[in-house]
Amino acid sequence: METSSHDVLLVGGGGAGLRAAIAVAETNPKLRVAVISKVYPMRSHTVAAEGGAAGVVKPDDSIDEHCYDTISGGDWLCDQDAVEAFIKEAPQELLRLEHWGCPWSREPDGHIAVRAFGGMKKRRTWFAADKTGFHILHTLFQTTLKYNEIFRYDEWFVTKLLVDDGRVCGVVAIELMSGRIQAITAKAVVLCTGGCGRVFPYTTNAAIKTGDGMSLAYRAGAPLKDMEFIQYHPTGLPFTGILITEAARAEGGYMLNKDGYRYLQDYDLGRPEPKPVLRSMELGPRDRLSQAFVKEIEKGRTIHGPYGEVVHLDLRHLGEKLINQKLPFVRELCLKYEGLDPVTQLIPVRPVVHYMMGGVSTDINGATPLPGLYAAGECACVSINGANRLGSNSLPEILVFGARAGVAAAEFASGAAEQVSQAVLAQAEDERRRLEQQFLRKTDGNERVAVIREAMQKTLESGAGIYRTQKSLEDAATHLAILRERAGNIALDDHSRTFNTELLSALELHCMLDVAICIVHSALSRTESRGAHQRTDYPDRNDRDFLAHTLISQDEHGAIRVNYKPVTITRWPPGERVYGQPTQTAAKA
Amino acid sequence: MEAKKSHEPIFWTLFSAGGVVAALLLPVHLFIFGMAVPLHWIHGPAYNLLLSLAQMPIARLYLFVMCSLPLFHFAHRFRYTLYDGLQIKHLNEVVFASCYGIAVLGTVAAGWLLWRI
Amino acid sequence: MAAGGTRVRTANSDRSESITMARNIDIELQVSRYSPEQDLEPHLQSYRVPIRDEWVILDALNYVKDKIDGTLTFRWSCRMGICGSCGYMINGEPKLGCATFLKDYAPGPVKIEPLRNFPIVRDLVIEISDFLEKLKKVKPWLIHEGSNGQGEYLQTPDQLEQFRQHSMCINCLLCYAACPISGLDPIFIGPAALALAHRYNKDSRDQGSAERMATLSHPDGIWGCTFVGECTRVCPKHVDPAGAIQQYKLAAAMDGMKSFLMPWGKR
């Protein structure tokens, strides 16, 4: 088998991967660094982030306030040392991006402009109109072109991590263009493969977000952390799941039920004011808004649409000028995909799966428990998002922890010896044989990728959606076990070597099934409600037993193990999450 | 390559200037002398008057500009039309020499005629 | 395209799940197929798919891939017009598959082919490494000498406005498919890359325009463009590459004239 060799290998070419690549190149220009990505880097899903990136920059703001918002927003499941490091470094990273050319929106005097965002008590969200992710990704990608030392494997799919004596020393990957299966060895591997929204039927996530990196790490024996915490974004378009950014609410949009009533006032989120109030009503956190939607359905106050129940997002009172200036992409998306103009019409929205708080368990430098393996971005869980991520924290997260993981991996690789044993090459050879036999040459299967994928998505939606119960989760677990069995019996129409996307989707399906199983089992074990994980059979938060991270892993025999690891609390002891007017806060206390 | 790099802006400038002159001045001239007079929409010019008009220094300058710059406009544009329309970029040298040859010859002819008129 | 190669395939009842959609109205897709392992050249294959109001071309292709023919090969990802993966020729026009509604082509047929002016890898998948080389050539990154330390480079909204439009390029390459020069002259740097170069040149924080001029003012750069204007017309993000290139020509011409008239002046 052909092999190639690098010092640091970044799996995934999105925001985290590219930021990490630059960090490696800057840390030690002598290192042979490579980015391997299943799509061209500028196609990565970072591109779709809209609203903005939070970073403390204005004089009226402080690191501590951002920390508090993040920690309370995460329902005290955040590791507070990680949060603090993150929030201190976020503005520097955003500034670095500014120096690399990111076209941040500006104040009239030329300084960075900031906007309000859900769950944030201060205005601190940097933005580039409502295409922030797009500009960040392209700025990073174009900046990496400057570094000749960054080698790219574009449109290669990693199928396995090579592990030798407990240490990760490379990957096996398939080149889509040629169908070549190859071992790529490296002293350090950084997973930056993004999230797994595609395990659900309605998601803002792109087709490529299939949890590949989480599954790779899980199969290699690394634990996944807090996988039960899945963020629903309260405002997705009903058929496509296309995201209508939170910035639409930050600029003053209202959430209305079928009576035109701002229903969030009924859910402990404050009183309706004509202008947006920080940490109140429409600017509450995403988990609470999505949960309020389900309650509205139960009350029969939602609107029946062709794709199920919806509520309305009302931007009409903002006026055409503000919408064009601050939310042009929202208008473009509504016109294009819903045939309506938000300047004059209501936007039908529903909660859709948006983000995975959990992921590959890492420390504050992106290191996983497996030596040589690092992770950053949505596929990782450093634990800054806890049980519910605040909007505009994920873009700085990919930058801060992309850079940290890059630096850590570079330092590890600088000190490590090349370790490519015969056993590793044999593993790679075995993997190649597996891919050939189970997929490319297999003709006797009778299952179809899309059928199993759809069944899995429906199972997750009904079993592990916004509200879960013991029964729904157990049913889902049973169902997923059957689906995993069936997935072993997939037959491909396509046996071609060249750009075999059906093979790719089969491999992705296996990754998604791993991730789905982890989600359901993690959710089953956590018998409390916290943030985005709401158990109707255990409606209260239980800090005595569950102020802890779920760690799910599998042993050599494939048996699932769930463990817990205490949350790191430094300066912010667990308290109640209060949103809405200060007067209400006082009344409640 | 280096030589071409430094010259292309000059050719493009001539092309643009010629394009402007051609757009502003040529239609009315062709309209008068190519259509209106031959078709007797307007009366034909008296020879002497026309000659004295053309002999005015300002008119000579005007006519020179009107003839020379549009030829450079033509040379540039027609060159690319041949490249793209006929896919003959490999004949670059021949095409280039012919197009600009016409432009230079036309300009010299115009200068000579207007000098002697 | 070999007309004889046209075969119609529809969903096998045993394979498609219970199809909830109304099947009374459907439409014929004619999709360009090319398998490098079997074919010498592309041919069209027909599929019948239902029409639904909210379906874009991409939904129809995915319907085929999922239910009728798993070998159909195409790129896609975000399906919201921002990742730039799904550019195809749809009835001869370069368009994004995720932003083009199926119902607009009723009663059909709709012809879907790979983007023009690129080598075809397979079916609708084109080879784009050439574009990435060209992109790198124009140095699409901020060049700023001096202090790269603390504090932001100030930029007023007006200064941002100068290049904002040209920064919207999603590299979907529809402009290359629309540009005849890109097809005729493969070394022409092309609309998207030139527009991105212009984007950095017009950025008030950038000081690299002189550096970029060497590449751009080359005959394969801006001078190759004859202003067909199609790149701008097909651009789904209104980047206006044609305008960018002409503006750049004007700037380069001024620059050229200056050094021609004043060779002693500073460059």
Next chain:
Amino acid sequence: MDSAAARARASAGGHSQTAPAYTEFHPRWYRPRISTYWWLGRWPYVKFILRELSSVAVAWTVAFTLFQLWSLSQGEVAYSTFTRRASSPIMIALNVIAFGFLLLHSITWFNLAPKAMAVRVSGKRLPAILISGPQFLGWFAISAIVLWIYMVRT
């Protein structure tokens, strides 16, 4: 690698020279050829080629004018020969066609000018009409003045 490429070359004879046979793990791209008549069949391309061909009408008009000036310089007899020739049906037909192309050139030229000129006044880009408009007005004015001089002075 080398041997694979050699195999690819060796098996090329089986099909055609431009399309070597597929070799496992080596992508084989199909490169469509561009027809010589690429500009036919799509209206935007036809329009483009017509616009570019207007340069021939420009050259023709200059040639016609140079011929006129030469006749003028050769005396009254020569000039009357010129006017006679200019009145022949073929010349009139040619000039009508050329005139059509000149109009096409003028209109497209003025309409495209705003694209090339991003004029900004107090931060806002000047609308296209404010750039092309004055050019059209200038064109009409110059044409009117030339016509007026011709009518009055001759």
